[in-house]
Amino acid sequence: MEVKGEDEGSNYLIDLDSLVELFGILSQRYRVWAPKVKDGVIRYMPTSSFGELALGYRNIELPGYYELKKEEGYFTYTHPVNSLKELLHPPELPLMRVVKQSSELLFDYTMPNGERLCLFDVRACDLWALEVLDRVFIKNNPKPDPYYKSLRDNLFTVGVNCSYATSTCFCTTMGTGPEVRGGYDLLLTELKEGFLLQVGSEEGREVIGPLKKRRAEERHLQEKENIIKRTEGMMQKDFHRQEARERLYGRMDETYWEPVGKRCLACTNCTQVCPTCFCFDMVEKNGLSESYRVRAWDSCFSPSFATLHRFNLRQSIHSRYRQWLMHKFAYWVDQFGTYGCVGCGRCITWCPVGIDVRQEVRRIVQA
Amino acid sequence: MFKLENPYALRRGRVAKVIKETENIYTFYIETEEQARPGQYNMLYAFGMGEAPITIASMEGEYLVHTVRAVGDVTRHIDELKEGEILYYRGPYGNTWDIERAHKGELLIISGGLGLAATRWVFEQAKTHHIKRLIHIYGSKDYHSLLYRYLYEHWHSYSEFYITLERPDPRWNGRVGLVTDLLREIELKEDTVVFTCGPDPMVKACVSLLENKGIKVYNIYASLERHMKCSLGTCGHCMIGPYFVCKDGPIFRYDLIREYFERKEV
Ligand SMILES: Cc1cc2nc3c(=O)[nH]c(=O)nc-3n(C[C@H](O)[C@H](O)[C@H](O)COP(=O)(O)OP(=O)(O)OC[C@H]3O[C@@H](n4cnc5c(N)ncnc54)[C@H](O)[C@@H]3O)c2cc1C
Ligand code: SF4
Ligand code: FES
Numbered sequence A: 001m002e003v004k005g006e007d008e009g010s011n012y013l014i015d016l017d018s019l020v021e022l023f024g025i026l027s028q029r030y031r032v033w034a035p036k037v038k039d040g041v042i043r044y045m046p047t048s049s050f051g052e053l054a055l056g057y058r059n060i061e062l063p064g065y066y067e068l069k070k071e072e073g074y075f076t077y078t079h080p081v082n083s084l085k086e087l088l089h090p091p092e093l094p095l096m097r098v099v100k101q102s103s104e105l106l107f108d109y110t111m112p113n114g115e116r117l118c119l120f121d122v123r124a125c126d127l128w129a130l131e132v133l134d135r136v137f138i139k140n141n142p143k144p145d146p147y148y149k150s151l152r153d154n155l156f157t158v159g160v161n162c163s164y165a166t167s168t169c170f171c172t173t174m175g176t177g178p179e180v181r182g183g184y185d186l187l188l189t190e191l192k193e194g195f196l197l198q199v200g201s202e203e204g205r206e207v208i209g210p211l212k213k214r215r216a217e218e219r220h221l222q223e224k225e226n227i228i229k230r231t232e233g234m235m236q237k238d239f240h241r242q243e244a245r246e247r248l249y250g251r252m253d254e255t256y257w258e259p260v261g262k263r264c265l266a267c268t269n270c271t272q273v274c275p276t277c278f279c280f281d282m283v284e285k286n287g288l289s290e291s292y293r294v295r296a297w298d299s300c301f302s303p304s305f306a307t308l309h310r311f312n313l314r315q316s317i318h319s320r321y322r323q324w325l326m327h328k329f330a331y332w333v334d335q336f337g338t339y340g341c342v343g344c345g346r347c348i349t350w351c352p353v354g355i356d357v358r359q360e361v362r363r364i365v366q367a
Numbered sequence B: 001m002f003k004l005e006n007p008y009a010l011r012r013g014r015v016a017k018v019i020k021e022t023e024n025i026y027t028f029y030i031e032t033e034e035q036a037r038p039g040q041y042n043m044l045y046a047f048g049m050g051e052a053p054i055t056i057a058s059m060e061g062e063y064l065v066h067t068v069r070a071v072g073d074v075t076r077h078i079d080e081l082k083e084g085e086i087l088y089y090r091g092p093y094g095n096t097w098d099i100e101r102a103h104k105g106e107l108l109i110i111s112g113g114l115g116l117a118a119t120r121w122v123f124e125q126a127k128t129h130h131i132k133r134l135i136h137i138y139g140s141k142d143y144h145s146l147l148y149r150y151l152y153e154h155w156h157s158y159s160e161f162y163i164t165l166e167r168p169d170p171r172w173n174g175r176v177g178l179v180t181d182l183l184r185e186i187e188l189k190e191d192t193v194v195f196t197c198g199p200d201p202m203v204k205a206c207v208s209l210l211e212n213k214g215i216k217v218y219n220i221y222a223s224l225e226r227h228m229k230c231s232l233g234t235c236g237h238c239m240i241g242p243y244f245v246c247k248d249g250p251i252f253r254y255d256l257i258r259e260y261f262e263r264k265e266v
Helices: A016-029 A124-139 A146-152 A202-207 A218-233 A241-248 A258-263 A269-273 A317-336 A357-366 B073-078 B113-126 B149-158 B179-185 B200-212 B254-261
Strands: A011-014 A031-038 A041-046 A057-062 A065-070 A092-101 A104-108 A117-122 A155-160 A186-190 A195-199 A280-286 A290-297 B011-022 B025-031 B041-046 B050-055 B058-060 B063-069 B086-093 B106-112 B133-140 B160-165 B193-197 B220-223 B251-253
Touching: A011 A016, A011 A218, A016 A031, A016 A117, A016 A155, A016 A195, A016 A202, A041 A057, A041 A065, A092 A280, A104 B086, A124 A146, A124 A155, A124 A317, A155 A202, A186 A218, A195 A218, A241 A317, A241 A357, A258 A317, A280 B050, A317 A357, B011 B063, B025 B086, B041 B063, B041 B073, B050 B063, B050 B073, B058 B113, B063 B073, B063 B113, B106 B113, B106 B179, B106 B200, B113 B133, B113 B193, B113 B220, B133 B179, B149 B160, B160 B179, B179 B200, B193 B200, B200 B220, B200 B254, B220 B254, B251 B254
Parallel strands: A031 A117, A117 A155, A155 A186, B106 B133, B106 B193, B133 B160, B193 B220
Antiparallel strands: A011 A195, A031 A041, A057 A065, A092 A104, A092 A290, A186 A195, A280 A290, B011 B025, B011 B086, B025 B063, B041 B050, B041 B086, B058 B063, B220 B251
């Protein structure tokens, strides 16, 4: 990632009081979204006070399974169930309002408002997913998307290094985490003595100006390294991603995909929770004399997705699963220079029949 | 922070002329300042209905030519446009036919049905290009569906232009049969360059025939039709393998897409 990154001599140690104070500063400057417990899960939501944060919770995730427990400590969970896609590429985004006046049409292009937004507590996989979406909508697109960009330009991000990985996490396999290596304005790591606070941008430096803090020492940085190593150790290396990608191109035959096609319900859950699945539909919302053109999430699992002359090119579910997995682990690299998968494991947790994409990749490339 | 152009912004163009081609196909001449190239397409908008990708069939002076078959919500609405009314659209999008490839050589164009709209402009341009032999095969379902009847005479004047109808008709004394039947009979040099646009099965059948005639797959270019919603490479609908038909295409060198195009359900 070429975005904002760590800067020499910008490492501080802060205590809990300062962390609370930091959150206060952020809430004054920005509208803050942070992980909160809601309906038995941790979700990114608008958050106004430190007390609302999901601190001290632990998420236990398995294929088709999610549970919350209490845990000693603060940033004791992994990422929330919803992803940042919800903010940058909202489920429904009006692109324009069209008004009919006699025989003429008037177009009103409504850009999202330029409100400054702080994402507090973003993990490595989700920060990487922002880079992936940036490439799709702006960086690697000859016709950059102004709607996405106006939201993106107004983001301030506070990253957090994970000290725990749940069983569905596989960021090490995808090379995206657990260490946050860029793309943040501020970065936190929970240590024994307090919180390591690292600065990644000028704006970040400005924000923490008034904060009570002290310079971090070598041992604090060492402890961070150890925490990251320990978290890495909680995950297995599921497959070699470059090798898998090369082999997948030789696995287009349906025989490889039929087994998973029999289990998959084409419910689209995986594409909804995925932090990088970007596909959308254009929907017309009509009133009597006006019509809104709305960009609404769509899914390659939906039965009308690849309709040509009222006939869906991808009738079978296994062909839709193939499209999804091939896109994530192979095509995406050709298109945008990154994998479409960041290893967050959300699709594994929220698949109602517990399909584990890691196992599917392994099964298909090893067949 | 720089200001980006809104790629969804619609422009207006006055309909200057309408030609009825068939019962449900109309050709529109639209006043425009647009600069486009053969093979590209526009997204045409119908109020409350949405958009449809439509090939730029030609550019005549300051007129943009679009031929639209009314098959559904958007296209039915467009086909009701009258002279003097306004068409709202955005574009142009997509790539262009690589006519330089046929420089000083032979060019074969194969069009099926409405695919003729996508080859018409490059076929017109080929007239002024240095091309040794220009052949165009056009296959139509039946007599009713024939497009651009008013242009055939001109086309005959500068090319070998063949028409074949799938179904016989008392008013038709030309060829009857499939495009492939006609193609089979035509002698072609091995380095002939081929441009084609038509239904997927027609394209596949033609390619395999052309290969048997010794034509190189990398000299065959096909313009594809896929479901499109954005035309900007972000809605994902038009993907075929690693390609976005909307921005990497709609025209593809056949050897690059073969693996995905010929396989079922990709
Ligand atoms: C690059 C390209 C060039 C084309 N050029 C022409 C042309 O010159 N003249 C012409 O008449 N037609 C052309 N088409 C086909 C035309 O775009 C479709 O017939 C049209 O989109 C159908 O829209 P509708 O709302 O009228 O149909 P509906 O039947 O109401 O559509 C039904 C559903 O299928 C979808 N759908 C079906 N086919 C397509 C498609 N190809 N693209 C997008 N959505 C589709 C619609 O969006 C809708 O959701 C072209 C298509 C492409 C991809
Ligand atoms: S969540 Fe599972 S069942 Fe649903 S579409 Fe994805 S893989 Fe198929
Ligand atoms: S039409 Fe949307 S990605 Fe091609």
